[in-house]
Amino acid sequence: MDFFHSFFSNALSGISNLLVYAGIVALFVVGFIRCIAPVMATRNTLRRAVRSIRSSGDKYAWQQDDFLGKGTLFPHWSEYLNNLFFADGVYHNASNVEDYINEETVMYGPGRASFADALPGLMTSLGFLGTLIGLAQGLSGFNMTDSAAVQQSIVTLIPGMRYAFTTSIFGVVGSVLFTLITRAVYGSSEHTLKSFYAPAC
Secondary structure, eight states, X not given: OHHHHHHHHHHHHHHHHHHHHHHHHXXXXXXXXXXXXXXXXXXXXXXXXXXXXXXXXXXXXXXXXXXXXXXXXXXXXXXHHHHHBOTTSOBOOOSOGGGTSSHIIIIIXXXXXXXXXXXXXXXXXXXXXXXXXXXHXXXXXXXXXXXXHHHHHHHHHHHHHHHHHHHHHHHHHHHHHHHHHHHHHHHHHHHHHHHHHHHHO
């Protein structure tokens, strides 16, 4: 009977350990796909637009609806062109391109900024939850009836403590890594946006 109890206890412990690690990895992957990758896509679209104007020498290339592709920036660019195009069939300087292609439409909107801001804290919290689970697992079988029981309990406690601290480290590393990647991509996008304004205007 003790064998089955120990087996199921260890199995549940292993599953809970795995779930915490899997949760942190899942948050990181979802964050990258939903928050970082879209910003990288819009940044690359702007880079292609700048290169197309500079390399082709066609200063009117920007007047096409699909100048910024058919993705996230397409409706904003179309709206910008519609604002410029009047009944006389001539493009006017009625509005600024920064009103349509800006940090909100290039980064914060596509990158789901609120969700991206919450993810590092979620990963850290999940790591801390793993710490609490590990401590609870280690202390659950602690027996202080005699010295032999204490020694046996310490043997049980140490793996739980190791898991407890490892999940916290894993969560913090995931949080820091996600924040660094996000900041790097946003910084690169801001630089690209500045270089886009000059040839696009």
